[in-house]
Amino acid sequence: MIANYGYKDGSGEYYISIDTDNCIDCAAGRACLTACPKEMFEIITDDYDDEVACVKKNFTRTLAFDCADCKPAGGYTTLPCISACTPGAIKHSW
Amino acid sequence: MITAGIDMGSRSIKVVLLEEIKVDGAPQLKYAVKKAHVMLPGEMDADEAAEKAYDEALKAAGVTRDDIKAVFVTGAGRSQVKFATEGVTEMTAGARGANYMFPQVRTVVDVGAEEGRGVKVDADGKAIDFAGNEKCAAGAGSFAEAMSRALQMSLKEFGEASLRSDKTIPMNAQCTVFAESEVVSLIHASTPSQDIAKAVLDAVASRICAMVRRVGIEESVALIGGMAHSVGFVASLKKALDVQDVLLPEMPESISALGCALIAAERQQ
Missing domain, CATH: 3.30.420.40 (ATPase, nucleotide binding domain)
Incomplete structure (x- = not known):
């Protein structure tokens, strides 16, 4: 399943997509949990009893601001969460 | 076997009671809706409203809490239903409910009072992509x-x-x-x-x-x-x-509650 967490507002579309099929049995040792400086990810058991990462609820309405520090303007060339997720499950829409 | 699905929405509470059936010559028909009930909570707090909506649905169906094998809950206020057996997300519940009504459906658009969402569904009613x-x-x-x-x-x-x-x-x-x-x-x-x-x-x-x-x-x-x-x-x-x-299904507002009741029934098998 591809789970899109985020929102669309007047300034743009801000979604973090997690491909749960790539996230189950994570080959990166759940590196996303520690890679994100804001610790935005957590592991949940989804409705199909699979342990997968998701974006914590309190961040889903403020992604544009919470992720801003890691975007190019913050000096990063690649996003820490995407680099850490070697199975390639995490994507940003912006 | 009877199972219950509750959708704790931000505006209303939907309860669906589902009964296992056996129809000769139609093995695909495994479940039938015994009762669907919608209640507006008004000024009540969520716990009290959920109890009341559930009791009203049971009374209307002529069954008691002891007759219900499992109660699954979904919706924005699902964590507040203390008597529920398990909770499922709105995406999974909506996808399963819509698939039950229309097995050919591949895209489910769910527009409630406070939130809208789109869910891509496979032939088994499993949510495969949502936003x-x-x-x-x-x-x-x-x-x-x-x-x-x-x-x-x-x-x-x-x-x-x-x-x-x-x-x-x-x-x-x-x-x-x-x-x-x-x-x-x-x-x-x-x-x-x-x-x-x-x-x-x-x-x-x-x-x-x-x-x-x-x-x-x-x-x-x-x-x-x-x-x-x-x-x-x-x-x-x-x-x-x-x-x-x-x-457009019948009782469109109760489809997520129906999905919950179906998932509850399937997990009891």
């Missing part, structure tokens, strides 16, 4: 309801009025607050109420459509949630999605 809007109220039923109140119409009349309009008035504001001020400006400009109704429903449909496009539109498309009762919204959504038809 919601956690932030914007302009793509949800409560916005259309607020605008219908401003025009002194019920939501049903609002939807019917929009069908009488052949004008397209774009609403540019993304935010409910600004969109509301656009509606006030249209009222002051003596714009006919049917044209305003169409502008509002077109705007809600376009917000929802933008979200559904994230998961991809694959026919058949079903609309569930309370907004499916608005004929005007259905017309606007059909146009925005550019699809031949949008399937």
